[in-house]
Amino acid sequence: MDAHTGSHRRCNSSTTPTARPRTRPPASTAAVAASRRPSPPTNNGAACCKARQSCRRRDAEVRRKMEALRHLVPSGGVDDEVDELLLRAAGYIARLQAQVTVMQLMVDVLEHTKD
Numbered sequence: 001m002d003a004h005t006g007s008h009r010r011c012n013s014s015t016t017p018t019a020r021p022r023t024r025p026p027a028s029t030a031a032v033a034a035s036r037r038p039s040p041p042t043n044n045g046a047a048c049c050k051a052r053q054s055c056r057r058r059d060a061e062v063r064r065k066m067e068a069l070r071h072l073v074p075s076g077g078v079d080d081e082v083d084e085l086l087l088r089a090a091g092y093i094a095r096l097q098a099q100v101t102v103m104q105l106m107v108d109v110l111e112h113t114k115d
Contacts, residue, residue, distance in 0.1 A: 066082060073089045080088060 066085065069089055070080075070085060073085065073092050075088065
């Protein structure tokens with residue numbers, strides 16, 4: 001078994017010098033199923049509960065951050081879905097960056113006209 005991926009590695013024919021002949025016939029699926037022991041039940045209740053709590057906590061944090069973003073981005077009174085809010089926020093950021101660039105150019109021009 002591969003330690004990194006947890007999957008079984010298969011050898012290709014170039015790494016195996018010769019294929020060994022099968023010495024016994026393949027077992028029927030009924031015989032294989034009957035020979036297997038049932039696995040003992042696992043107690044994943046605590047782990048599952050912790051995972052749910054973690055998911056709830058993460059969801060609450062995302063909701064809180066999205067609400068903060070709604071307050072920062074001008075909406076015109078529209079209560080958008082998440083994807084619409086993110087698109088609106090991206091557009092707003094692009095407009096703010098353009099405004100900063102224009103203002104910086106204005107400052108540069110005004111500084112050069114003083115001389």
